Amino acid sequence: MVAEASNGQEAELQAAETQPDVILMDVDMPDCNGFEATERVLACSPNSRVVIFTANHQEQHLFQAIQKGAMGYITKDIEPEALVHALRCAARNDLCIPGAFASQVLTHLRSLWKSPATYANLLGSTAAVSYRTPRRPTSTHEPSEPSLDPQTAPSTATPRPLTDRERQILDLMRKGRKNREIAGELCIAESTVHKHVQNIFEKLHARNRTEAIYLTSVES
Missing domain, CATH: 3.40.50.2300 (Response regulator)
Incomplete structure (x- = not known):
């Protein structure tokens, strides 16, 4: 300790x-x-x-x-x-x-x-107005990821299927990889990884990496 x-x-x-x-x-x-x-x-x-x-x-x-x-x-x-x-x-x-x-x-x-x-x-009922401190990015080059408010959730809550590339990125997220590390492993731009991560959140209706990983693990 x-x-x-x-x-x-x-x-x-x-x-x-x-x-x-x-x-x-x-x-x-x-x-x-x-x-x-x-x-x-x-x-x-x-x-x-x-x-x-x-x-x-x-x-x-x-x-x-x-x-x-x-x-x-x-x-x-x-x-x-x-x-x-x-x-x-x-x-x-x-x-x-x-x-x-x-x-x-x-x-x-x-x-x-x-x-x-x-x-x-x-x-x-108080979750939407609770204290929220933005997380610091782990890298100055890594954009912060969106956190959706429950009041602005997508109108349809049915998850959409992920592409092969999105599933590949999600697997690396599950291993704790950050955007920069994922970009290096897959030999793609970090901005491309960030866009894929945003798409994953949108398709799964997830607020962050933890939720995206959890939502897919309970269905597997």
Whole structure:
């Protein structure tokens, strides 16, 4: 362990200073909750992987955690071995959620694809006006990626199929590659990669890389 924090503001400062690989984030903290703290931490330490740690079993909080950029969501009744496994998953850039949530998540995602309003409800009525700190790009040459507001979601929520190139880029995103790295591996321009990433988000109705990876992994 490289650092410890007792509230959201301290977590932000510690993350900026230590740039940790994995952060175990409690939801119930003074100052700001773990969801807001996750956004703040990722703004100053974009390569960190956040795992939300909570006593709450409501699936809407799981969706909120993912929307804020978390790579994992675990409850406080988890076994020690499972906790270690979740942290290792996050370190590998793999999503980790409790098995008990799997069926609810699939049901809600399928509802989301049928009705964009469903997704807004999952995030809660205050999600659209919550505190949002833009993430810093990992490279000065890499454009920031769009984050769609639930109120401006596409009129049709049915995902469209990805092209072979988009699936290739999504596979590299799943491995944690950034736009510049993807461009190098595929021998294409970084601006082309950025355009493909935007198309992936639009087709899947995803807000960020984490959601795009999650939405495709539950259907595979």
